[in-house]
Amino acid sequence: MYGNDFTAPDGLRPAPDAGGDEPASFLAVLADGGRIEPRDEMPEAYRRSLVRQIAQHAHSEIIGMQPEGNWIARAPSLRRKGILMAKVQDEAGHGLYLYAAAETLGVDRADLLDQLHDGRQKYSSIFNYPTLTWADMGAIGWLVDGAAIVNQVPLCRCSFGPYARAMVRVCKEESFHQRQGFEILHTLSHGTPAQRAMAQDAVDRYWWPSLMMFGPSDTGPDAATGHTAQSMAWGIKRFSNDELRQRFIDMTVPQAEALGLTLPDPELRWNDERGHYDHGPIDFTELFDVIKGNGPCNQERMAHRVGAHEDGAWVREAAEAYAAKRAPEAVA
Amino acid sequence: MSTPREPLWEVFVRSRRGLNHVHVGSLHAPDAAMALRNARDVYTRRQEGVSLWVVPATAITASSPEERDAFFDPAADKIYRHPTFYDVPEGVEHL
Ligand SMILES: [Fe+2]
Ligand SMILES: [Fe+2]
Numbered sequence: 001m002y003g004n005d006f007t008a009p010d011g012l013r014p015a016p017d018a019g020g021d022e023p024a025s026f027l028a029v030l031a032d033g034g035r036i037e038p039r040d041e042m043p044e045a046y047r048r049s050l051v052r053q054i055a056q057h058a059h060s061e062i063i064g065m066q067p068e069g070n071w072i073a074r075a076p077s078l079r080r081k082g083i084l085m086a087k088v089q090d091e092a093g094h095g096l097y098l099y100a101a102a103e104t105l106g107v108d109r110a111d112l113l114d115q116l117h118d119g120r121q122k123y124s125s126i127f128n129y130p131t132l133t134w135a136d137m138g139a140i141g142w143l144v145d146g147a148a149i150v151n152q153v154p155l156c157r158c159s160f161g162p163y164a165r166a167m168v169r170v171c172k173e174e175s176f177h178q179r180q181g182f183e184i185l186h187t188l189s190h191g192t193p194a195q196r197a198m199a200q201d202a203v204d205r206y207w208w209p210s211l212m213m214f215g216p217s218d219t220g221p222d223a224a225t226g227h228t229a230q231s232m233a234w235g236i237k238r239f240s241n242d243e244l245r246q247r248f249i250d251m252t253v254p255q256a257e258a259l260g261l262t263l264p265d266p267e268l269r270w271n272d273e274r275g276h277y278d279h280g281p282i283d284f285t286e287l288f289d290v291i292k293g294n295g296p297c298n299q300e301r302m303a304h305r306v307g308a309h310e311d312g313a314w315v316r317e318a319a320e321a322y323a324a325k326r327a328p329e330a331v332a
Numbered sequence: 333m334s335t336p337r338e339p340l341w342e343v344f345v346r347s348r349r350g351l352n353h354v355h356v357g358s359l360h361a362p363d364a365a366m367a368l369r370n371a372r373d374v375y376t377r378r379q380e381g382v383s384l385w386v387v388p389a390t391a392i393t394a395s396s397p398e399e400r401d402a403f404f405d406p407a408a409d410k411i412y413r414h415p416t417f418y419d420v421p422e423g424v425e426h427l
Contacts, residue, residue, distance in 0.1 A: 323363035
């Protein structure tokens with residue numbers, strides 16, 4: 001859902017976006033590997049599907065500020081505090097790039113926010129987990145931003161121009177997010193036994209939810225489920241959820257070794273034949289349960305988001321009144 | 333609960349002296365001064381620019397993609413506008 005398009009199977013699922021009725025000019029651009037731009041002809045289902053995915057991606061970026069915002073005032077040093085503030089500010093920026101990209105498809109950011117606030121649109125399930133210790137800032141940067149990067153890099157080549165361009169900006173900014181998280185964990189895992197234990201505990205709690213960020217299985221017997229096939233035909237998605245998840249696991253295992261931390265999966269081991277790491281089964285019932293609103297922090301995240309929006313209303317109104325008073329002849 | 337609709341601004345950044353301003357995206361703001369400040373925070377957090385323009389999105393007139401071919405056609409058959417169109421005799425330099 002974070003740069004992906006899935007939801008719980010029996011949740012508020014929009015009607016599946018089927019192909020059909022695709023203008024020749026649209027198909028020609030896709031066949032050519034080109035980019036669709038906002039004013040080009042495009043199938044209504046393609047437009048709807050993109051609005052949903054980009055909006056949910058944008059919502060994830062801004063809700064994603066909360067778990068980390070929780071630790072800004074308690075960061076252990078001025079250096080860490082400055083870094084964490086910069087990271088959280090970047091996430092706000094990512095949300096704004098993405099809302100702007102969604103708006104090129106003829107929707108209004110204000111409507112998208114209303115849909116987030118009344119639950120019609122979702123955000124990534126990963127942000128419904130609590131941040132209990134400082135080490136969680138490390139685990140989030142390393143694993144959550146790490147997984148987001150694996151999801152987002154192929155989107156830089158997505159068929160819709162404004163989404164692809166927003167992703168280029170986002171990906172440039174993400175690499176520091178992952179590194180600062182890794183650095184936090186590296187410092188803790190080379191610190192006192194208590195710090196080491198804190199780092200291990202954070203990794204233990206964030207590993208499985210990070211793997212779930214890639215969405216349900218969509219290869220083998222599950223290939224026909226979900227939006228993957230249609231998304232790929234439209235050039236929005238370039239790799240299956242399972243391929244991206246495998247890529248993330250393969251790059252993360254050696255990094256965990258460098259940290260001297262273990263990943264909480266006894267079945268995780270290198271498979272020479274496949275050239276990949278094998279891993280244990282993922283509990284997708286937990287993923288769907290969290291998407292449906294039953295994660296540990298769903299209510300807290302939404303209450304905080306809606307509260308911030310309502311508390312800021314007077315600022316928006318004042319700014320609008322000021323603008324109207326000062327420049328009645330200017331654009332409004 | 334509904335949110336007031338602030339006007340949309342298109343943002344252009346000059347990344348360094350000597351280069352053009354280039355379109356980088358858009359944002360909402362109630363007026364030009366706020367648009368400029370928001371553009372600084374959204375689009376130049378890493379010194380991506382030395383100069384910013386914000387333009388009301390409604391002030392932009394764009395060519396239409398449906399008419400693209402007819403609109404840009406007049407240039408298509410005038411290849412003599414390019415230097416490669418011309419034969420230069422062997423040995424002639426600086427031409
Ligand atoms: Fe982000
Ligand atoms: Fe990030």
